[in-house]
Amino acid sequence: MRSRNPAPWYDAPVIRAYLALAALVLCAGCGAAKNVVERGFSGPERTVASVMAIDGYLDTRLDDGKAAVRTFLPANPTCREVAKLGATVHFKTAGPYGTLYRGEQSCAAAGIGSLAWWRSKLPRPNTSSPVPSAMASYRTVYEGELVVFLRGDFPLTGLLGFTAMGDGIAVVPNSALCRRPIDRGSSTIEYFYGGRNVLTLSSSDGRCEIEALLRPLTESDVGA
Helix, strand or coil, rough: EEEEEECCCCCCCCHHHHHHHHHHHHHHCCCHHHHHHHHHHCCCCCEEEEEEEEEEEEEEEEEEECCCHHHEEEECCHHHHHCCCCCCEECCCCCCCCCECCCCEECCCCCCCCHHHHHHHCCCCCCCCCCCCEEEEEEEEEECCCCCEEECCCCCCHHHCCCCCCEEEEECCCCHHHHHHHHCCCEEEEECCCCCCCCCEEEECCCCCCEEEECCCCHHHHHC
16 A cells, blocks of 8 residues: 655635636536535434545445445544444535534535435536546555545536545546556546446546545644
């Protein structure tokens, strides 16, 4: 396993993210997509079914008895306390990617997993392209046995309400299918409005599924 220190990152103001998304949508010939949090996803109590620390994040799965939702939290003391294995929590609309609540404590998510679930919260935009595509460029900042973190520019992710488009992290499987896109440092990214795939990186070997999208962590995340 190897980890590299990422370049400095800052949170862009929300207005800049929306302007960037608007420009992207116009270029792709699509209608503007709404941010997922506008639609809401507050629901019944959920159980922390699994939690795994990965390179400063908590890869967390929440189960409501019918389906599981995957989210990524900063691995700071507060979030570790909120997302204890087996704990009963609420996942509500607060912050760009939702917030986990347990009693009086809360933890704002640092990214989104379960991309098909997030896509289901959005209206399908009007577009002439059935599968929009663009060029993504990135570098490996973490590689583990199961997943690889790729940090860089991932166009089209704004269609899922992901705001860190210019400097984000895509989580992909550490698999033979994904090896070529990982090693090349650039690939065609495709967005699918329906079906099993949501976001993929393409190569001559096939499509590498993007499992999650994360914003890079800041010093405030670590000490929260």
